[in-house]
Amino acid sequence: MTSSISYFSPGPAKLPHEVLVKLQDELVQYKSTQVSVMELSHRSKDFAEIIEGAESSVRELMNVPSNYKVLFLQGGGTGQFAAVPLNLMSRTGKADYIVTGTWSSKAAKEASKYGSVNLVFPKLEKYTSIPDEASWKLDPEAAYVYYCANETVEGVEFQQMPQVPEGVPLVCDMSSNFFSRPVDVSKTRMPRREEISSHTPPPPPISLIHPSSRRLRIHVVGEVLAWVKREGGLEEMQKRSLEKSKLLYSVIDESNGFYNNPVDTPARSRMNVVFRVGEGGNDDLEAKFISQAASQGLLSLKGHRSVGGVRASIYNAITIDDVRRLAEFMKTFLKENKV
Structure with a gap:
């Protein structure tokens, strides 16, 4: 399915479409249980399988040593x-x-x-x-x-x-x-x-999350990790992340200063591409950029409030086509707005 929306939120972030569709069905009825995944008992065999499946995927994808624990924490x-x-x-x-x-x-x-x-x-x-x-x-x-x-x-x-x-x-x-x-x-x-040694200060109270919320979150994690495995694992995710970030950094570097990324090249993030629009960062021009991008379905591009500018978060679920759409918009916006 091709979507006209590309969602570049830094978090909560985009999930793979096929995972969302599967979760949509299981939110109403999980497998043959006749109840929602949010209604499963946390002591049930079905929920135990969800946790075990998620942990197994973590261990497989990350090659987690057998003497390491995998904890799902809020x-x-x-x-x-x-x-x-x-x-x-x-x-x-x-x-x-x-x-x-x-x-x-x-x-x-x-x-x-x-x-x-x-x-x-x-x-x-x-x-x-x-x-x-x-x-x-x-x-x-x-x-x-x-x-x-x-x-x-x-x-x-x-x-x-x-x-x-x-x-x-x-x-x-x-x-x-x-x-x-x-x-x-x-x-x-x-x-x-x-x-924890006997000299360690008492741990703080455990932050509580409603059990049904915890069940759903772990289930989502497990489904996303299963998707990562189907897509080719971490080597493939790394390959895609480099390709996606290169597309955006190339537009920035070839814009003759219209777009500017302040980070030293060796330290540039593959996940969060930040940049200013206009020489030195022009607030009005950036607001125009974000507004026009949103009108074309390129959503959640506003930079963090502490630094301003533009931020494109291109995590695993963001596709190459999503990033190409943004890169083409950036090129068009440059042509229409450069001095």
């Missing part, structure tokens, strides 16, 4: 800002934070409530780059090293995992580029209950 990346230090900081009382944007900055601020936070390089004047690792000051006694793989606000992404001191766990927030490329999970760490 709260997203933000929920882990406190969970990580509460579970891991007590080992040495200090941690290294690689701050390259809004989300890692928020994570470091939250972690400072529970121990000593070391910023591995001085605070950046603007979040438009990732300093060379040779300049980092990593503490070999840190309880862990934390980084955000993809900063959705500023459009900054690590193209490979950071190198950290031997024996120091690496904790990664990859909530916005998860399952978009192969990752060596054995090099990363999420806290597990078994790792």
